[in-house]
Amino acid sequence: MKKEIVMLVLCRKVIAKLFIEHIQNNTQMEAFGVYEFNKVKNMALVHQPILALVEIPEQHGNPAGDALDVCEDIKDACPNCKIMLMCPEQDQKSVDACVEAKRQGKIEDYIFYDTTPEYLTSKLKSLIPA
Numbered sequence: 001m002k003k004e005i006v007m008l009v010l011c012r013k014v015i016a017k018l019f020i021e022h023i024q025n026n027t028q029m030e031a032f033g034v035y036e037f038n039k040v041k042n043m044a045l046v047h048q049p050i051l052a053l054v055e056i057p058e059q060h061g062n063p064a065g066d067a068l069d070v071c072e073d074i075k076d077a078c079p080n081c082k083i084m085l086m087c088p089e090q091d092q093k094s095v096d097a098c099v100e101a102k103r104q105g106k107i108e109d110y111i112f113y114d115t116t117p118e119y120l121t122s123k124l125k126s127l128i129p130a
Contacts, residue, residue, distance in 0.1 A: 003030040004128055007049035009040055009070060010086070011057045019053075022117035027125065037070050044077035051124050052078075055086045056094045064097035071107060082127040085110040 006029050010016040016033040023031040029051070034043045044052070052074050056067040064087075071083050087098045089112040098110035108127050111120060 003028055004051065005029070005047055005049040006031040006051045006053070006124060007040075007044060007047060007074075007081075008033045009035075009037070009052060009054040011035065011055055019117055019120055023121055023124070026118075027121055029124065029128075037066060040070050041073035041077050044074050044081065048078055049074075049081055050078075050129070051127055052081050052083045053086055053120070053124070054083060056088060056091075056097070058088050058091065063091075064094045068097065068101055068106065071101070080129075082129075083107045084123060084127065086113060086115070087111070088113050 006023060008016050008019055008031055010033060013035055020031040020033055023029050032047065034040050054067050054070050057063045067085060074081050074083060085098050085101065085107055087094050087110050089095065101107045102110060109123060111123055
């Protein structure tokens, strides 16, 4: 059986590795991490993920806008890829951006930073096309 490929675009490598390990040990999905926004489009072209998790980083400037630009890069490389954002729950601007992006169909879903590996995995599984 072919494994579905999941791309995790996360700034925190330790968290990414925890999620990758959990996904690979508990699902039929294969996961890999990308830790720099400028490498995402190329990695998506190479690996053709069916799902992507993109972190909205906690930083100054426009982190939600930067993450949404990355989502566009992923869609350019893999038009059928389903995208979920990971959002800092205390940043209302980022939460509002997630809600609006979902409403506009730019992403399929979003979760908050404090999610468990089990919850993340269940959310990703729910996005796999039937």
